[in-house]
Amino acid sequence: MVRYSVEPDTAVPHSKSRGSHLRVHFKHCREIAHHIQGMDAGKAKKFLEDVTQFKSIVPFTKFTGGIGRKAMAKQHKSPGDKGRWPIKATVVVKDLLSNAIANAESKGLEADKLYISHAQCNRAPPGRRRTYRAHGRIGKYASQPAHIELILSQRSEAVEKADDEDGEGARGRKITKKEAAMKRFVKVGGGSA
Secondary structure, three states, rough: OOOOOOOOOOOEEEEEEEEEEEEEHHHHHHHHHHHHOOEEEEHHHHHHHHHOOOOOOEEOOOOOOOOOOOOHHHHOOOOOOEEOOOOHHHHHHHHHHHHHHHHHOOOOOOOHHHHEEEEEEEEEEEEEEEOHHHHHHHHEEEEEEEEEEEEEEEOOOOOOOOOOOOOOOOOOOOOOHHHHHHHHOOOOOOOOO
């Protein structure tokens, strides 16, 4: 059994998927995972498909050095206007998401109620190769692979908010601190009523 960085509550129905030592750029995978976390599974899958067709963009928020500004990045509610279309990493994350959805369906969960409760990307050990430089020197030529894990959970049914006994509360007037203190106050003594 593989260890995940987060172990969800067993009472909440969920499904998992992970990939180790994937030959895709870690920084790209981190930005994709950060953006899709919390999304509905269907919406995230559509977003990843749109990125591969250049209809949507992955906003970059952490690893922004040397990344150009794109007007499309302003569509998402993320700071800045930097983004890219990392096709290879997007396809890998989309495959993991499809795998997690299939795992959920085999467990008997409803696919339309699933959302990404956990998406994480970690650095894997770099693949080390060499490249030949001028004057007989050798330089490193390392790849930066990634470990990716996704956990999908099923959304619970929405519960309507109950009304207060006084009729004040959600839609009524807000109670001041003084009025709340007066409600808590208990009269002591034998006064005539």
